[in-house]
Structure formats: structure tokens, C-alpha cells
Amino acid sequence: MGSRESTPMSRTATGVSYPAMSFSRSDIANLSYFLAIARHRNFRRAGVELGVSASALSHSLRGLEERLDVRLLNRTNRSVTLTAAGEALLAEIADPFERIDAAVDTLNRFRGSPAGRIRLNVPDQAAIHLLAPVMPAFLDRYPDVEIDLCVNNSIVDIVNQGFDAGIRFGGTVPADMIAQRLTRDLRWVVAGSPAYLERFGIPQHPEDLQDHRCVQIKLGDDRTYSWEFDRGEETLSISVPGRISMNDSETAVALARHGAALIYATEESVAAEVARGELQLVLTEWASLDDGLHIYYPGRRQLPVPLRLLIDLIRELNPIGD
Structure with missing residues (x-):
């Protein structure tokens, strides 16, 4: 009788065996895409955060679901929701990926030149009177940092919209955010x-x-x-x-x-x-x-190094004055 190549199996606590699965590099990238979609519940917004198209995200997630042999998202023309499997996956991988992001931010402190991209949502007064005067010095000091600036006088959910931080007048900062004052009253x-x-x-x-x-x-x-x-x-x-x-x-x-x-x-x-x-x-x-202008951001993760450097420079140059 000829030999037959066996498929590696993994055993659960209940004793039921399933084919073992190895992850590729593309799977890790696709998991990060999944996390962004889970945060936004929207392919377009997640794509803006990640710098990829919504169709590319959809293709990547479909490939991940096929590899895992389980559906993670329920998609309709109007909404994106997580399946039970998607909720379970989110609960398991969200914290490890946040720790990886924090570790990369920590490594940035040891770089000769900090790198990365900052996405900010600010009102026009902050853009003109606070950020514009400090941008020349910031670009000179940190040539590897990119600024993605959205000027919007309406209050938006910076987490769902994929921003690292927002700037608002103190009385309008959402209560669940960490805020730092940037100007006097x-x-x-x-x-x-x-x-x-x-x-x-x-x-x-x-x-x-x-x-x-x-x-x-x-x-x-x-x-x-x-x-x-x-x-x-x-x-x-x-x-x-x-x-x-x-x-x-x-x-x-x-x-x-x-x-x-x-x-x-x-x-x-x-x-x-x-x-x-x-x-x-x-x-x-x-x-x-x-209240003067405050910068605010979620408190659940470490402050990105480029954002911290921008805050420090605004306070150093103090464009609005005392």
C-alpha cells in the first residue's frame, strides 16, 4: 500500500481536530486592514487611514476570509458589521497590534530622524493661526514626517475618521479624549x-x-x-x-x-x-x-512620536503668544 502525505492537524480543548494553518506575511498585513475596517465599519474611511483604495481593502479581506475559511464581515451597500467570528478575532488581535504600534513609536525615538505620518483634523483658525506659522520649522527639523491636514470646522469623530488627533477650542473637546492646551485663553x-x-x-x-x-x-x-x-x-x-x-x-x-x-x-x-x-x-x-485651542487624541494608545514633536514645537514657538 502506497504512503499518503498527511495534513498537519491541530487539536482543540474539546478534542476536535482541525487542519493546522500557517500565516504568511500577507496575512499579517491583511489583519491590520481588518483592524482598520473594524474601527471604522467603513471601507472608504479605513482606506483613507491606510492610504489604500476601498477596492484593494475589499480584495485583501476577501482573500483573508478565504484563507481562514470563515467570514469576518457582513457587507451591504449601506453598512459593514462584524460577524461573530470577526468579533472574536478583533478581541484577540487588537491589543497585540496596538503594542506593535507602540513599539514602533518607541523605536522612532532612537532614529536619527523621526519618521511617520500625522493625520490631523483642525478648524480653519487653528490651521491658519497655529499650524501655518510652525510648519516651516517642523518640515526643516523632521524631513521624514508627513502631515495629512484636514481643515474642517465641524466636529467629527477623529477615531472613526482615522485621525491621529484633532484641534478644537477647549469647550468643544469630546469628554472621552485626552486634551493638551496649545494656546492661552x-x-x-x-x-x-x-x-x-x-x-x-x-x-x-x-x-x-x-x-x-x-x-x-x-x-x-x-x-x-x-x-x-x-x-x-x-x-x-x-x-x-x-x-x-x-x-x-x-x-x-x-x-x-x-x-x-x-x-x-x-x-x-x-x-x-x-x-x-x-x-x-x-x-x-x-x-x-x-478656552483656547487644545489638541486631543484617544487615550488608549501611546502618543506617536511625530505628534509629540509637533506639540512640543507649537509650545516652543507659541505663534499666538501669551
């Missing part, structure tokens, strides 16, 4: 062009804004922000009138400069226009002091 002021103020008059009290045109500030959940004012112990929150609403501060400054309406903004965002005489501050004795 900022003054919020009302400004208008000389032409507008000559035509409509200068408000003497916040309540006078009810007789003015104002640019309304849209929040991330589509609510309209009420302008806040402080004078001594007195505080006011005014729902101002206005037919223009937006969530872009630089466009609001341009509208005010051309005389369309009054705007409510941080003093830093209108400082250049005020210095040139294009805008004039009003109600200055009512200017409200509020």
Missing part, C-alpha cells in the same frame, strides 16, 4: 467694517445687535451659536439676527471686510484686518474670554 470680539458701522451705527450694548446684520455661526450639529458676552459679573448669550450663516471663519472675515455684516470671532482672526483699518472692533468692554 482667547478673546471673542465683534467686528465690522467702517463702511458698515457708518451706515448702520455702532452698537453700544449686546442687545443692540438685534437691530444689526450679523453672520450667524453654524455648529457641527447644525445648531446656530449664540454670541456670548462678559462684563464684570454680567454675562449674556445673544441669539443674533442674520440672513447669512456659515461655519468658515475666514469667509466670515471677508464678508465683514466688505461691509456685509458684523461678525463674532477670536481677536487673533481679525487682528490683521483691524491693524489695516479694514475692520473695527465694537463692544470691546463686553469681549468674552474663552
